Amino acid sequence: MILWRKQAGVAALVLMLFFATARCGMASGLIDAVGIENQYANIIHQIGGNFVSVTAIITNPNTDPHTFEVSPKIVSKITSASLIVENGLGYDAWANKIIEAAPSRRRRIVNVQHLLGFPNSAPNPHFWYDPKAIPVVAKAIAHDLATLDPAHAAYFDERWHRFDDSLQAWTAAITSFKTRYPDTPVAVTEPVADYMLQALGTIIETPFTLQLAIMNGTDPSPQDIAAENALLREHKVKAFVYNRQVMTPLTESFLNTAKKNGVPVVAVYETMPTPGYDFQSWMLAEIHALTKAVAMGTSTESLLPASAPPPTGRLF
C-alpha cells in the first residue's frame, strides 16, 4: 500500500481548507452533487435530472481508483457540494478526510458502506457490482435530493422509480445467466466484480489471498500464483475475468497464459467506462461479455471502441 504517501497529501490539502471558503449551497438553483466514483455520479444524474449539477471525481478507466491522487481543485469541489456519494471501506478514505475537515450541517452524505451495513473488516469494497446494493443506494440518493430540494420531491421520486425499474433488466440478465450456466467456474485477478459473479452463481476458483495481494499491490505467494496458473493451463475455469484497471506484470502473465491455453478472457472495469455507458448498460455489457465467454468462448478485452487507449492502459 502507498497509504502513507496519500495520507501526507491529504494532510496538506486539509491544511489548505482553512484558507478556502466553504461554499455549500445551490448557487444556480441546482443541487451541487458529487459522486466520488463516476458510477455513483451517474446514478445521481439519472435521479436528479435537471435539478442537479453532478461532478464525478474518479473517472479515468485506465488507472486504478485505489491509488487516486487528490488535487486542491477536487478538494474545493467536494467541500462545496451539498450531496456527496462516497463508497467507503477505505476505497476513497481520502474523500472522507476532506469531508470531515470541512463540516457542514446542510450537506448530505451517502456512504455506501455504512448504508449497506458492511463492517470495516469487510474484504471487498466494490459494492456497485452488488445487484442488491444499488437499489438501496439509489433510494438513499432520491431521499437526500428530496430533502435538499423539497419543491422537486415529486420529480426526484418519479425519476427514482424509473431508475429502479430499469434495474430489472440487470437482475433479469443475472437470473437468466444463473439458470442457463449454473455453477460456472471462473478465475479472476482481484475481487472487483466478485459481488456480481457471486450473484451470477459462478464459482470463483482463484484463491482470495491472491485477489487481495493484487488489489493491495502486495507480494503474492508463489503457491497462489501456481494455483492460478493451474486453473488456466488445465482448463478448470470457463472464463478469466480480469480487472483491466489494475494490470501488473503478474496479471499480464495470467492474461497471456489464459489466451495461450484458449481460456476466454473478460475485461471488467472498476469505474464506469466512458463514453457510451450509463450504470445499467455497463453492468449489462459485463454480463453480456461473460455470457459470450462461457457460451461461445469469445473473449472481450474492452467495452470501449478500438479508438480507446490500449488494454494495458500504459501512458505511451
Add this chain to the structure above:
Amino acid sequence: MAMFSPAIFITTAGFFHNSAVHVALAIGGSAAVVSAIVGVFTVLRAQSFAGHALADISSAGGSAALLFGLPPLVGFLAMAMLAAGGMEVVGARQIRERDLVSGVVLGAGLGLTALFLYLDISMTTASNAANMVMFGSMFTIAPETMIPALWVAVLALVMCVLLYRPLLLIAIDPDLATIRGLNVRLIGLLYLLTLSIAVALSAMTIGAILSTALLIGPAAAAIRWSCRPGPAIIIASVIAISATWGGIFLAYDSFYWTRNHGWPVSFFIVTIIFLAYLASGRTTALARLRRAITA
C-alpha cells in the same frame, strides 16, 4: 544454514515444481553471486556508499520502465549505468568528496523515482509500482526476463575475472598501480559499470532500496571471515546464495504459517544476510586482508 531442517522441507511440497519459484531461484541466484563478488571489491575500494547510491538511483529507471512499458531490467540497468558514468565523470578521488557527490546524485535520482512512481500510479494500471520497484517482488518477475538476466550476470562475471588483479592492486595502492602502467581511471569506470550490473540485478529481485544489503552484507561478513581475496569472494558468494535461496524457501514456507498470505521474500533474504554478518564475528580482517594482498 540451520534453517534447512528436514521437518520444514516436508511441509513445502511443490517447492521445486513451482514456476514462480524456478524464476526466483535463477534470477535471485545470479543476482546474489554477482553482487557478492562485486561487493568484495566494493568493500575493499571503500565504495559501499557509491554502491548504495547507484542502487537507489536505479529505482528511477525501474519506475520509468513501468511507465514506458519496458522490461524492468532494462530500466534499472540503464539508470544505474548512467549514474555510474556520471560518478566517473565527476571523478572525485578523495573518499569524502566522493561520498558528497554520491549523496547529491542519490537525492536527485530518488526525486526522479518519486515523479515516475507518481506517474505510474496515477496514469497507468501498475498500481503496485512503488512496492515492486523499492522492495522487490521476486515471485512476480516475468519468466521471459530470466534468460536476459542470466546473460547480463554472465557478462558481469566475465568482467570480474578480467578486472580481478588490477582492481586488487588499485585497491591496495593506486599510485603503485599507475607506475606499473595500469589505466586506473578506465579500470575504475569498468568496475563502476560492473557494479551497475550487480545493482540492477539485485534491484530487480529484492528491490532498489534493499539491494545494498545483497551487495555489502555478504562481502562484509566474508571479509571478516577470511583475510584473502579469493576465499573472501567464495565465502561471500556462498552467503549471498544461501541467503537468497534460503529467503525464497522461507517465503514459500511462510505461506503455511501466515494463513496463506506469505511474507515478502526480500524481508527473509535481508534478515539472513544480517544474521550472517552478526555471526561473522568481530575480527578486523579488513586490515589483515589488505596486508595479505601486499605481502
